[in-house]
Amino acid sequence: MENFELLKALFLGLIEGLTEFLPISSTGHLILFGHLIDFKSDDGRVFEVVIQLGAILAVCWLYREKIIHLVKGFFSGDAHARRFALNVLVAFIPAVVIGILAVDFIKQVLFSPIVVACALILGGLIIFAVESRQPAPKTLEATDISIKQAIIVGLAQCTAMIPGTSRSGATIIGGMLSGLSRKAATEFSFFLAMPTMLGAATYDLFRNADVLTADNLLNISVGFVAAFIAAFFVVKALVKFVEKHTLRVFAWYRIVLGSILLFIFYFLR
Template sequence: MSELLTIILLGIVEGVTEFLPVSSTGHLILATRLLGYDAGRWEVFNVVIQLGAILAIVVLYWRTFWAVAMGLVKREPKSWLFLRNLVVAFIPAAVIGLALHKYIEALLGNAEVVAIALVVGGFAILAVERFAPRSDVSGVADLPLRTVVGIGFLQCLAMVPGVSRSGATILGALALGVERRTAAEFSFFLAIPTMLGASALELIKNRDTLASGQGVGVLGIAVGFAVAFVVALLVVKWFVGIVTKHGFVPFAWYRIAAGSAALVWLLTK
């Protein structure tokens, strides 16, 4: 496969999976094994294109962010509660992620762990959809502090590749009594500080690779970034509509099918 085609394919994978409860990191790890390319060479590329998907959220929800920013200037309580909830939910991942960084890295090359996590996560989604309490709590600013803390710690489960950051936060919110649309949007917003922090850490760690030009070139990274951005723009709008009408069950069955197929392939190859 040509390098350009690989760049486009990985950009599509990132854009499609970053905000769905199916694990973008897990899919990229499986793609590495399936395509048989050198994961080390593409490590920085995989990190930077995540920022393309994050930019899609900023663009799609710019009115929300602008309203919050203006509210902070005017000292409006709702805006400060919005900011508080994002910061509080981000802190557990920041602290635990830094503390366990080396252990997390050791799991990132394990495709078998991804496949198992996909299947287990699929059944977890079915369980949450079946048994989670229903609530009319809506709006990020209206989430109680204890709920926000719980979501923040549940997000840390996504440090295991294949669990899915969006899946952990969305399901955690649902289990704690948050309605579907707010759970999804809070997950989107929480992705911004979480992924910016993770990307900054990876870029600092790989600064020598960037400087030496040993990885994918700047043009290739730019193409992957743009592809992830455009695809994420389309997917997020579609995802919110699906979740609002049908819930998360379709994604559960996808996880179970994809994880099972990947596990069979990995054990028989």
């Protein structure tokens, strides 16, 4: 039985890594697949939060040279590096405020398959709307984002607290609406994910440290490694994809999956 639970943790870790940076909602997929395979997570959902760190570490590794360059520039007085760091902080703050105020409500009320299904469908429709009307981008590189654009992306990220919305999807679409190119919006989404997901994981671990057991830690470790490996390959592929393609394929995926899940959980249960 213990080995079976580890296989479930491995499976969900792969799901996390595959979906975290695609605009299809990793949290939504974890809730849905966790429900389908009857994975016994802890009450604070620490497993789901911490394995996201595996995915974000994959991004940190892939962008390590750019991160090191920006950090060096920040401390050496490089105005461009400092402005970019400020914009990441500005985009990060709204999620901190809303998250602290609404975290209990979100986890107790919104973490359900029905909410996920509806959010998947609505998010797909929004992607279609934005892609069909997107004006020519004003900013082609993520590091050239303005403070106004950062605020828009930060506010968009707050909507991703609704399971099924997708943090990456919300920030990429918010970036595109603010005038970022699809590639710049995607890469800024990666940079914004670093403090956002690290902060969420640290906060949840602090609040739910009492639910961690040896079994939980083993499941988390397996899921963490699986998420890192899967995300490593997905991130590289996604950047190449958005340079040449729209996000419509993800919109279709969201709508089809959301409709199937809505039918299953609403009409067949």
